Amino acid sequence: MKLKLFTLSVLALFANIAAFAKNIELLNVSYDPTRELYQEYNAAFAKYWQAKTGDTVTVKQSHGGSGKQARSVIDGLSADVVTLALAADVDALYENAKLIPQDWQKRLPENSAPYTSTIVFLVRKGNPQHIKDWDDLVKTGVSVITPNPKTSGGARWNYLAAWGFAAKKFDGDETKVKAFISALFKNVPVLDSGARGSTTTFVQRGIGDVLLAWENEAFLSLKEFGAGNFEIVVPSLSILAEPTVSVVDKFVKKKSTETVATAYLEYLYSDEGQEIAGHNFYRPRNAAIAAKYASTFPTLKLITIDQAFGGWTKAQKTHFADGGVFDQIYAK
């Protein structure tokens, strides 16, 4: 009888231990300009998850050029989730290391892009070089700041937006388009590895006449460094940038964090997640919340990666792979 009682007590103790709240740590490997977004979002998600499950979630963040970040994960940085600048960088996790399934983009709504953005120009107060559109960036004496498309997701969006403009202007004449892009990059004195580095170059180091920036990064610069110092110029045409997110299956299975990591990304689509995105100058997907921020974001003509370039896989291979168009142009 005593033995039975003892056994039951031990079982009850184990049951209690199992019922104890857990401390969970996630690693979100993201691209350069999302620091502020995820600082706010992580706190909101931790609160939500604790209320739902009782577990405490701490999310660590890692930021850098989107391409570099993808490389780090491929090389073994055990990210639970990636929230990168473009689908091609997330694709690389499948292509190079089979860390995620091939159809990863179908697992979440909106092709796993919970918010969008675009590319705009940030110029110095008064716009002394009178920069209004992409044409102005190729003029002699105009200094353009953009990161390196080989390492930065934002830079690839910049490049493709410029290409889209030139393609329209020259009616698809590829020779002229290449010459246009080549002239633009001749005006780039410094290639940072990531968007945040380029912002530092332009805003804090005072280099260049115009920064090709994520819309959210441009707004953040105005907020952080004062609207009196900079102005946003919206070009006649830009590109719909769709930063994408994915759970890194191989690592979450190993770390037993699949459930919470999936919930972490799903919550980006919640009202609170979308509010936080809008609040941090990303364009929300949720129509109602997007409407709330409509006055923040200018209306402009946006081309899409699928329409203009046949999707990221093709664009990546054509323009940014080793020996691709960018390498050919930049080598000249």
Place this chain on the structure above:
Amino acid sequence: MTFLLSSKTRALLAISLLAIGTTTVRAQQSADELSTLREQVRLLDQKLKVIERKQELKDEDAATAAKTAPKIALTDKGFTLTSADGVNAVKIRGLVQLDSRLFFDDKGNGLVNNSFVLRRARLISEGTFAKNFSFQLVPEFGGSSVSLVDANFGVTIYKALQFKFGRQKSPVGLELLQSDSWTFFNERTLVTNLVPNRDTGILVTGDIANGTTNYAVGVFGGVADGASTTNADFDNEKDAVARIFVSPFKNKTGLVVQGLSFGVAGSIGREKTTAGRTSGYKTDGQQTFFSYLATTIADGQNRRLSPQVDFRKGSLGVIGEYVISTVNVRPSATGVKTELKNKAWQVSTGYVLTGEDSSYAGVVPKNNFDVAAGTWGAFEIALRYAKLSIDDAAFPLYASASTNADEAASVGLGLNWYLSKTVRFTFDFYNTKFGFNTAAAVTPPASPSVLHQSERAFITRFQLSF
């Protein structure tokens, strides 16, 4: 209305208008020049900023690369390859000891013991993986054949709780636990004959109480006095080994006794063997002066107890230890069982003449030996006394009184020259006197020749240790 101006007035007016016009043109030119200069300054400023930013980015890249690049270090502690995050490391070290042994006044017939000896030649590899897992591999190329001295791996839970598995030093003898490279003398004292050397087992160790106390508890296969495991456990029994060593004043800066450490170590186990229990006890000159009869076997409990002390104060270092080794033996498988107690003690001291600190981990010269620079390294003198006594009951049933000494007492005098942290010359003179059991037919015994006289040995060593 007509104004009539004199020719003088007209001339003055013309000059004035010309002057105004010239000034206006000059002002315009100056404004243009200023504008051009401003633009040039702006462009130069941009160029300068770009250069600075590029350098900044290069520095950032270099710093990032440094964070991920493995670090390679070649120091007086060996060659170390460390991962960027510091959690993985592999270290290659080495130890070479070349001895010259010279014995004085030997009276034995045909005694050949003056020799050069490659005492130790070890290529030591050590490493740490994932911060908490370590290994050590020490092959021995000195001696008559290649052997494996140490081969173990460790798991660190906390600094206070560490596990070590495999072949390693059994933590009983204080002097034995000190590295071969840094003992006061080139050979350890008689006391080390009575403690286990390398053994295979599991050790739990750690530093506790703010690092003032080191403890070690282990289970080993069990080896005879002074012996190392041959990788073949000779019975089913195991030895339990424990040691506690306290440095109570370690953190009390300025106290005279800050460098005082003391402790006690012991082992206990049961052993049953089918052959002789020990390869013999050796003198400072590494000559055997006692061994059991080949028919003697161990059968029963064996115990060792060793109080020990270490003191360091500036250039002065002193260590002392006492060992009592108890073994139950039979003269044959069916013979009477007797418990024997062999005892030994020693006190050794060293003093660094050149002012460097004496240390359990060796002396580091302030200046390496360098004739060109006029520096000579560090010099240390050392003195010691040690005595080992065999239980009288060992004679004659378990050991021959006619071929063994039952006591050895040794005085050692040494000079150590540290040319650098890695290179040391030692010059040691040992005088060992033997005592004999009353059961001996003649004193000294007819053989072996080493017992015909006191051992007076001059042993010099060249040592490279990194």
